[in-house]
Amino acid sequence: MIAVEVKDLKKTYRVYRKREGLWASVRGLFRREYHQVHAVAGVSFQIEQGEMVAFLGPNGAGKTTTLKLLSGLIYPTAGEAKVLGFVPWKREIAYRRRFALVMGQKNQLWWDLPAQESFRLHKEIYRIDPADFDRRLDELTNLLEVRKLVGQPIRELSLGERMRMELIAALLHRPDLLLLDEPTIGLDVVSQRKVQDFLKFYQAEQKLTVLLTSHYMKDVQALCKRAIIINEGEIKHDGSLGEIVDRFSTYKVIELLFGGEARPEGLERFGEVFDDNFPRAKIKVPRNQVPEILSALLAEYTLDDVGVHDRPLEEAIAEIFTATKNPVAPEHAAVP
Numbered sequence: 001m002i003a004v005e006v007k008d009l010k011k012t013y014r015v016y017r018k019r020e021g022l023w024a025s026v027r028g029l030f031r032r033e034y035h036q037v038h039a040v041a042g043v044s045f046q047i048e049q050g051e052m053v054a055f056l057g058p059n060g061a062g063k064t065t066t067l068k069l070l071s072g073l074i075y076p077t078a079g080e081a082k083v084l085g086f087v088p089w090k091r092e093i094a095y096r097r098r099f100a101l102v103m104g105q106k107n108q109l110w111w112d113l114p115a116q117e118s119f120r121l122h123k124e125i126y127r128i129d130p131a132d133f134d135r136r137l138d139e140l141t142n143l144l145e146v147r148k149l150v151g152q153p154i155r156e157l158s159l160g161e162r163m164r165m166e167l168i169a170a171l172l173h174r175p176d177l178l179l180l181d182e183p184t185i186g187l188d189v190v191s192q193r194k195v196q197d198f199l200k201f202y203q204a205e206q207k208l209t210v211l212l213t214s215h216y217m218k219d220v221q222a223l224c225k226r227a228i229i230i231n232e233g234e235i236k237h238d239g240s241l242g243e244i245v246d247r248f249s250t251y252k253v254i255e256l257l258f259g260g261e262a263r264p265e266g267l268e269r270f271g272e273v274f275d276d277n278f279p280r281a282k283i284k285v286p287r288n289q290v291p292e293i294l295s296a297l298l299a300e301y302t303l304d305d306v307g308v309h310d311r312p313l314e315e316a317i318a319e320i321f322t323a324t325k326n327p328v329a330p331e332h333a334a335v336p
């Protein structure tokens with residue numbers, strides 16, 4: 001079953017263009033200049049129920065705007081979306097009870113209250129059955145290892161602990177769809193890993209549908225098989241993460257550990273040397289030439305060790321962004 005269906009969705013913001021200087025400011029009082037930002041410029045995709053999909057793209061790509069549209073926080077300029085059978089921006093209460101949005105950069109819990117007070121509020125708002133509430137709270141606080149912290153004011157918690165409380169608040173009403181906007185941003189490695197492990201376990205157990213934006217490729221690689229890549233409001237790729245690597249990583253990295261005393265000469269004949277730290281070196285070589293280059297290297301140098309690696313996913317994705325960069329001319333509109 002399809003959980004999320006988005007068709008040619010667009011969100012255009014009209015922003016006032018600030019001008020430099022006094023005269024420009026005075027003129028601006030009479031004649032404001034606007035330009036349009038195509039935050040989401042016509043995206044279409046579908047997500048199956050129970051799928052966990054990564055939503056990737058550089059800053060300003062349109063990820064948060066898309067998630068806000070799917071949450072019904074903002075109205076689209078054009079296009080359609082059906083989420084769990086609902087049109088999000090109709091803001092039906094029945095829809096509100098079926099999804100949750102967690103934003104890593106925004107607090108939804110009361111700053112001065114202990115998490116448990118906010119949770120109780122959620123219980124009332126979502127009309128969660130008291131027995132279900134107790135059971136879920138117990139389960140979630142255990143899984144996320146914050147059981148002892150629920151009585152402490154949110155402001156006293158670390159960022160990682162706070163984020164885990166946000167997740168609990170989001171999941172108490174058992175949503176079918178979880179929209180996660182940078183849930184691990186700014187977290188230390190340990191917290192990041194805890195959130196990751198939790199999401200992996202909980203998503204599989206609950207068959208949750210998840211759309212996840214993250215800058216951390218580790219999150220994405222640990223959690224998602226499919227990635228939708230957005231840039232400048234448009235979808236640039238939608239497919240398996242492995243496919244991204246296959247399609248775009250035309251290079252591999254050969255790592256060498258030299259056996260001899262002296263730094264070997266002429267390494268650059270074999271490929272781009274990018275990490276030259278004798279006795280180690282890394283060279284970037286075309287994927288389809290790895291066998292030839294490898295045997296040539298072995299014939300030429302005394303090597304203690306050799307390794308062949310895929311390039312990190314970040315690099316493959318960054319390549320997609322640069323390969324498809326097509327600057328959009330801003331539209332001007334002078335409004336009296």
Ligand SMILES: Nc1ncnc2c1ncn2[C@@H]1O[C@H](COP(=O)(O)OP(=O)(O)O)[C@@H](O)[C@H]1O
Pocket residue numbers: 013014015037038039040057058059060061062063064065066
């Ligand atoms: N409320 C707004 N008013 C004007 N422009 C906005 C607004 N929200 C987002 N934008 C612009 O829309 C584009 C996409 O933003 P966003 O969806 O937040 O990107 P991302 O989450 O991928 O970093 C950016 O250029 C951003 O500046």
Ligand SMILES: [Mg+2]
Pocket residue numbers: 063064065181
């Ligand atoms: Mg964002």
